[in-house]
Amino acid sequence: MTNQMWADRRVCIIGLGSSGRACAEVLTTLGAKVSGIDGREEAVERCSQDYPRAHFYQADQDSCAALLDKISPSLIVVSPGVPPRHRAFSWARERQVELWGEVELAWQIQKTATARPDTPWLTITGTNGKTTTVGMTRSILQAAGYEALAVGNVGSPVVLAAANAKAQVLAVELSSFQLHTIRTLSPLAAVCLNLDADHLDWHGSQQAYAAAKARVYERAQKAALYNQQDSQTLQMVLDADVIEGCRAIGFTTGTPDIYQLGIVEDILVDRAYSANPYKEAVALVGRGDFHYYQAEPGITVLQDALAAAGLTRAFGVEAQAVRDGIREFVPQAHRRVTVGRAADVTWIDDSKATNTHAAAASLAGSSPNSVVWIAGGDAKGQSFDQLIPEVASCLRGVVLIGEDRSALRQALAQHAPQVPVVEVAGHDDMMFSVVNEAVALSRPGDQVILAPACASWDQFANYSQRGDAFAEAVSRLEG
Missing domain, CATH: 3.40.1190.10 (Mur-like, catalytic domain)
Known part of the structure; x- marks a missing residue:
């Protein structure tokens, strides 16, 4: 159904992922003249099939400005992943064209x-x-x-x-x-x-x-x-x-x-x-x-x-x-969810804790000497020198994972030398080795918390896959 304010308004969407496609769907329904730009061929093809009344173009940042000159939109809508250094932002400023994100739209x-x-x-x-x-x-x-x-x-x-x-x-x-x-x-x-x-x-x-x-x-x-x-x-x-x-x-x-x-x-x-x-x-x-x-x-x-x-x-x-x-309330998966009670230990999946702040929050409030912490992964250049002193008092032991465990290993050695640390290298059944090492470090009544403080990309497709592997390993341990 067209709308008087939006009918025939020229709107260009930068970024054609789920957010950009949703913008295209709503704007075309309202009667706007919609175009879109993305560097990925498959994204452009999908939008062209789904919204045949609109026009979509494959272009990188270098050619984006010339394409915007050709389209001459009165409004640019950028998807959340488009950073402020993208040429669309400066183009909009130079020509005094409104630029919004999906939320403002x-x-x-x-x-x-x-x-x-x-x-x-x-x-x-x-x-x-x-x-x-x-x-x-x-x-x-x-x-x-x-x-x-x-x-x-x-x-x-x-x-x-x-x-x-x-x-x-x-x-x-x-x-x-x-x-x-x-x-x-x-x-x-x-x-x-x-x-x-x-x-x-x-x-x-x-x-x-x-x-x-x-x-x-x-x-x-x-x-x-x-x-x-x-x-x-x-x-x-x-x-x-x-x-x-x-x-x-x-x-x-x-x-x-x-x-x-x-x-x-x-x-x-x-x-x-x-x-x-x-x-x-x-x-x-x-x-x-x-x-x-x-x-x-x-x-x-x-x-x-x-x-x-x-x-x-x-x-x-x-x-x-x-x-x-x-x-x-039922939380989404991998956000400090209890996944089992095996070997007299509570097992908690907080695989979504992909940075030091999230890991500190996950361990905060734990009793002294009561947590076996599973940590490591892609550190994304983070320093752990502030995190380790903050959580050291609650640690019973640490199981390190990840392709490069050196930054966490060094921070633990410097700031928590009294805490036992076990490292598990990557292999096909790595997470089952991890939970068994955690059992060996734990005492009855402890918590084992997967709060890696790191991204998962070095060993898993995403944090969900990492959390699923942990939960599956705990399930096998219970069995």
């Missing part, structure tokens, strides 16, 4: 071309924990009786969800790539869970990465949530240009102050949205209500839950719905 389409222009967005970013938090947020909203979707950097592209206008509220996971290109997005409530160095090759610097993450708070309407245990997120909120009346709401795994959410005697409580936050806290959910987590939920899981509770309470859900939503 979704927001604009919701406002101008749907039956639900005021559908609220609850936006979530952070270096780690985004997917768990957005899943918890959706689960709480559904427990409260709302038709809610989890979209963005997880699940369905946000532009499809916004254009379909079926949801009453959207829980939107946003990467730093997606945040870099927003212009007018105004979420009802927003959170940055944490911040650590990541994606520096894309952004160019830690400062640019942090600035992109901070954009999640821009134009927040009702609540800007920050992590009391990560001062960088508070500074983001203080610096943000929010809508008048928007409140700064903290969350902490300690006892909360006024206008914060926190934990009191193993109960997650709310002192931000209660009727009298000066005198009372509303009980939300107990640690024992995290039914999917067979082991005690770690600090990072509790932080994610507090953030989800804060977002949904800003939307107006009751405390009962928070409890029910957390009880019913």
